[in-house]
Amino acid sequence: MLILKLSCPDQHGIVAKIANYIASHNGNLLEFNQFTNTFDSKFFARLEIDTADIDVEINSFITGFNVLGEALKAEWHFRHSPFKLRTVILVTKTTHCLNEILWRTSESDLPLEITSIIGNRDHCQAIAEKEGIPFHHIDMDGDQKNDGFQQIAQILRDEEVQLGILARFMQILPNWFCDEFSGKLINIHHSFLPAFIGANPYRQAYNRGVKLIGATCHYVTADLDAGPIIEQEVKRVLHSHSPQDLMRLGRDCERSALARGIRYHAYDRTIIDGNRAIVFED
Amino acid sequence: MLILKLSCPDQHGIVAKIANYIASHNGNLLEFNQFTNTFDSKFFARLEIDTADIDVEINSFITGFNVLGEALKAEWHFRHSPFKLRTVILVTKTTHCLNEILWRTSESDLPLEITSIIGNRDHCQAIAEKEGIPFHHIDMDGDQKNDGFQQIAQILRDEEVQLGILARFMQILPNWFCDEFSGKLINIHHSFLPAFIGANPYRQAYNRGVKLIGATCHYVTADLDAGPIIEQEVKRVLHSHSPQDLMRLGRDCERSALARGIRYHAYDRTIIDGNRAIVFED
Amino acid sequence: MLILKLSCPDQHGIVAKIANYIASHNGNLLEFNQFTNTFDSKFFARLEIDTADIDVEINSFITGFNVLGEALKAEWHFRHSPFKLRTVILVTKTTHCLNEILWRTSESDLPLEITSIIGNRDHCQAIAEKEGIPFHHIDMDGDQKNDGFQQIAQILRDEEVQLGILARFMQILPNWFCDEFSGKLINIHHSFLPAFIGANPYRQAYNRGVKLIGATCHYVTADLDAGPIIEQEVKRVLHSHSPQDLMRLGRDCERSALARGIRYHAYDRTIIDGNRAIVFED
Amino acid sequence: MLILKLSCPDQHGIVAKIANYIASHNGNLLEFNQFTNTFDSKFFARLEIDTADIDVEINSFITGFNVLGEALKAEWHFRHSPFKLRTVILVTKTTHCLNEILWRTSESDLPLEITSIIGNRDHCQAIAEKEGIPFHHIDMDGDQKNDGFQQIAQILRDEEVQLGILARFMQILPNWFCDEFSGKLINIHHSFLPAFIGANPYRQAYNRGVKLIGATCHYVTADLDAGPIIEQEVKRVLHSHSPQDLMRLGRDCERSALARGIRYHAYDRTIIDGNRAIVFED
Structure with a gap:
């Protein structure tokens, strides 16, 4: 096929x-x-x-x-088809998106071959090792940042990566990196874009008293949080929910929006059209 | 077009x-x-x-x-296209589905020309008159039932009707009627089919303690409640909801499932395939 | 009770x-x-x-x-309880929110006694007359604006109004008006706040390529679009949807978010807490 | 607390x-x-x-x-509070519900201490070992069934289990077992109950052409598939979805309905009332 x-x-x-x-x-x-x-x-x-x-x-x-x-x-x-996309996952501390991708890959829900996991922290190293996937800890604090992205780029090149997933990777990407891997990088943003751009969206959402919170899966562009949106997901918020509850509900939004977004991309159901994404849903 | x-x-x-x-x-x-x-x-x-x-x-x-x-x-x-489908709406007592169709028609959400409203009760007559649409009160109790359906069929024929909407029309249709107007009759069933077939679905749902209730829009076939499903809708149920609350929430499900179902049919987005309906959603 | x-x-x-x-x-x-x-x-x-x-x-x-x-x-x-809230509805041109409130009131879904409908345009006059509700056409263009709000305030006072519903009333309220009727005015905003504040939210949403659009029901405060949120609703957007389709889907969001918001308010399920609203849902 | x-x-x-x-x-x-x-x-x-x-x-x-x-x-x-419920998970072949529970437990989303995993097949043994949780493979085919349930009951007693989760455990429980652990056993059923009771619900759903499929989390009673419902979840079905796609979407329904159901139970948000469950949602 x-x-x-x-x-x-x-x-x-x-x-x-x-x-x-x-x-x-x-x-x-x-x-x-x-x-x-x-x-x-x-x-x-x-x-x-x-x-x-x-x-x-x-x-x-x-x-x-x-x-x-x-x-x-x-x-x-x-x-x-069938095929497997050569994929690298970028992480920082949180594990929920990483776990979701690994599980769906093992269930053949996502047609991925995960060649490496890269973390600017080492919190996810144990998970990578359990799965037998190489883990690269690349410290990016302070002035190591540019070097770090050079190292990441080299891994993506060496492994002939077709897809890079930013699974709650808490680093702002340099423009040259976005450009080199344009159309191949997918991010999950922890808010219902374009609401709550920037830091701490769950706290912002709590303060605003919204009744629905969400997450947004989008292609990465140099313009932070403004790339073409592939998928969004929302959950209902109650007045009794604390900011911590919003984070918990938000994790579920992130997992499902990211998983569906990756699936659409992998099966070539997306076409980027300026800052919009055509998505032939299934 | x-x-x-x-x-x-x-x-x-x-x-x-x-x-x-x-x-x-x-x-x-x-x-x-x-x-x-x-x-x-x-x-x-x-x-x-x-x-x-x-x-x-x-x-x-x-x-x-x-x-x-x-x-x-x-x-x-x-x-x-553009076009308007010649349509008759069949009702009994309740007005919510009728009102929804009338409003959406007036807003051009639904491309219908409503030629008549037919009721086996006269509860909806005032609404028809307000809108300036002919209302036929056809009594169908007891042995008037067969005569009644003959009269309805004659109206559908005379008005060269392309669509008959059973908007909570509480009568079981005879087989000959289903056959003559096959593919042209759409019903809204007040449950999430195939659950709660038969009478009083909201009471059944309450007794079963379900957490979601729904409604189903389907083509009418001689086999009651088993016609091809066009659209379904659900709403969340809380333990504090009485059977009356379920009816209230159910009305909202019915209105939206019916409206979307009619829209899909009218814009030729449905193809009947045995007892399934292909729906090219929009 | x-x-x-x-x-x-x-x-x-x-x-x-x-x-x-x-x-x-x-x-x-x-x-x-x-x-x-x-x-x-x-x-x-x-x-x-x-x-x-x-x-x-x-x-x-x-x-x-x-x-x-x-x-x-x-x-x-x-x-x-039972009770009926003395209510005035403010409108401009569009009829969908007005119709939704009228229908739900007639069905006893909403416990309202609608004493007047006020429009800064006369598009909704015919609907008001059909229902036998007094309609006040108050022109507010140009320098008639302040006079207009004085007239509206007088109606609200004379009719001892407990609730004013801004059912797509396209006028910015003066601060004195918001203050005088604080906690008694409910608005429906045609976007998923805080996204797409300001004019033409559906066009903004289309341009941004979002995958969900929404509507927000909130209490009116002097700070435009920033009042306590009572209810929000979203619908899924497809790439094939034009800005007109988004408006159509948005109308459904507006109708249901506004109806639920009014219901919560009427049954005293809301408590305003700064710029958040506690909502004891049902 | x-x-x-x-x-x-x-x-x-x-x-x-x-x-x-x-x-x-x-x-x-x-x-x-x-x-x-x-x-x-x-x-x-x-x-x-x-x-x-x-x-x-x-x-x-x-x-x-x-x-x-x-x-x-x-x-x-x-x-x-805080607390951890002593929990045993029962499985057969599929891993998605097991993985969901393990992940949420590790994230402290679910307050569980998982003392054992029991399988009537050994497909989940590797997962248990990775997590360092004892795995009991208890063969239950043919006439080993009663012995098998005796062994399971003994494990539940020995480990003073407060909760048994049937995470797609494909065995019908004997009445004495349901009675002994009444109120402590939660099952996930792979359909939107009461629709599609019995075997192969996804195939049944495909054949019926439903537009929404679902999953149901319920307390286990001797009357199969009729226990008090704690939570339900649905997903939209397209005409292009094969029975395999329905199974894939269904897995997502199962994971989320089960996770929320366990959470409600663990935090004592459920009260069984005959064959209904009161759920104080959060």
Whole structure:
């Protein structure tokens, strides 16, 4: 099975051209989700293609698409399924998001191959070791910060990482890092963005007396907390909840928003469109 | 704009054929949702087609599709947009579902033209009159039941009704009636089906001590409460809620499940597949 | 039945004192919700008291509580049940919140007696007339604004209004007005506060690409959009939703958040505590 | 801090008597939730009592309550806080509920001391060993079943277990076992009860085409799947979801409903009332 995602300027006949290419090689469409943003005439699509009866090598089929893709001025991506994304998880102290990802990976809910866990603290080292995953403790305090990010970048390069997950990684990323790994970094923010940007969102939420708190999973961009949103989750707050209760409920929001966000990304259900993310939900 | 929904046995190249037909007449696809059920090899699709630049009369475009549709052994349906569905609402005593539909229709949330309201009681007559919609009070008690359904059927025929909404219509429909208007009747059931089938679902729910209650919007079939489900909605129940509170919360579930169900049906987002309904959500 | 809500500085034995007073007159407690905020040592409670067997006149029972209430340095309020709150609804153009309140009032979901509807536009006049409720069209454009609020205040005074509902009333209230009717004005804000404060929240939400939109029901204070939050509601957003779709979904959020907020207020389930609202949910 | 939960036949003055007892020993009420079921005149309450200033030994305070408790013909329970419930987890093959409980216990979200994990299969043994918790593999196939339950009962007795969690334990419990540990066994059922009782609920749900699936956390009684419901959770189903997807979504429902149910039970927020459970939510 192949997943194809594609975006391009809209014009008449795009679906026909894509579908013809697939049919001409005897592929079969299992799922076709297409959406045209008529505000700015952009075409977005995600296809699942059954390749069992295809009449060429898969790789020829993929490279053969180049002619059409370029003619459409498209950006596109094919993914063989089943697959596992080479993934690094970045953490600081808290373990709930890390545990959620590890558990879902072991259950095959998330198609990840976790090559390393990196922490600027060593609180998660024991968990990594239990799972037999290499743990890199990279101290980033004070003026070690830039060196630290250089080390992290080198690990991501060496391990040919396809996805970096910031699982409550409490460091602000330098611009060059965001740029180099653009579209490959997913963060979980512990508030319902754009509310409560910045530090201590649960305390802010308590003080404001909100009745719902949330978490936001988004792509990382140089503009902190402003990257394209992939998924959000909320929980109800009662007046009897202390800031600690909000943190507890918030952890559940974070776990589920992050897990769904990673899943959408991994199965190529997301297409970044400026500071918005198209998400073909499942 | 045209909406096309279509289902047929799966085969290779269906999307290409459909898209080619559209492109060949210079139509432009705005949204294409397709899904293949690989369990029984059935193909389902819903398309939104921008017809601004189309090179033939719309009706020729529609009838021209017959050749392809028949070749695919498909069932399909085109709908011009904007449109209003000719609709009759059937009621008994309660007004909340009726009011919801009337309000959403007046707000253009629902694309309906309500030609009549029919009640086997006269409780809703005043509401109909306020809105200037004809109200038919058809008594169906005892042996007047069959006559009553004959009268209702005649109204549906005379008014060339495209949709009949059972908005808490507390009568069991005869089989011949379900058959004649198959696929055109939508009911709201006051429980989260398949739980609490039958009478007094809120009392049943109270007695069972459930923590969530719900409502179910479904197509009407001769098999009571077993028709294809279009939409469901639940609300949280507290221990302090009496059966009356459950009815109150249930009314909210009914209103929103029914409204969304009607919307999905009206915009051709539903395809009946045996006793399941495919719903291309929005 | 009596509802008592009370807040005071915490001290030992408050519940005993209150319960003793009730028991000493043979009242029976049906529901007692109490909560102590240990951060700032404040005591909050809401009681439902069955007065069927009470041994004095209800009014003597209520005035007799003064001694204890003052000794506790409390703020408190008794409400006879059943009751209807004398209510004025303020509107501009949109009708969905107004319709929701009218329908719920007619269904006895909301215990309101709506004495007037006031509009700075006349779009809702026809609805008011259908329901037989006086409609006051008060133009507030330009320099008529202050006069307008003087007229509104006079209506609220003359009709001895207990609750003013801003049902999408698109005017910023002057401070004197907020002060005079403090704790008696409820607003529905068309965003999930504190996100998207200010104009055009649905457009802001669309531009930011959020995956959930919401509405917020809050008490009105002079600090715009910052009053104590009573209730919030969210709905899921898809990438295919236009700003118009967000407005449509938002209307549903507004209707349900406002209806629940009014219900909590009317049944004395809310206690304002600075810029937070304690809500004893049901 | 002490938690007191209590139920008894209703009469006037119960709250006063309880609060007087607490105040007479200089205890301070932090939270008092009380509810009277007027259908059958039963009184239910849960109290959180700050014992910092109490003027007797805690145990004297607790035993001193006996006189009042018996006079009220009450059932009641005091719990010192903080505390950890001695807990055994029963499993078969699947790991998601087990992992959820272990993680939440390690995060102090759940106040449990897990003394043993018991499996009628050995699939979860590795997880138990990683956590350093004793694992008992007790084969229960065929005629070993009764012996198996005798062994389990002996473990529960030996370890003075306060809570047994059936974390997807796929065995029907004998009546004597349910009776002996009545009120101490919590199960997670993989459907939204009372829908889809019996085997393969996800397949049943798929076939029925429901739009929401769920899970139910309940106390175990001899009447299978009919015990008092503590918590329920639902997730939305799309037409594209296969039965496998329903199982995946269902796992998330199970994890969260079970975790919340255990939390309510552990913090004495539940009172069993026939086949219903009163739940003082937080």
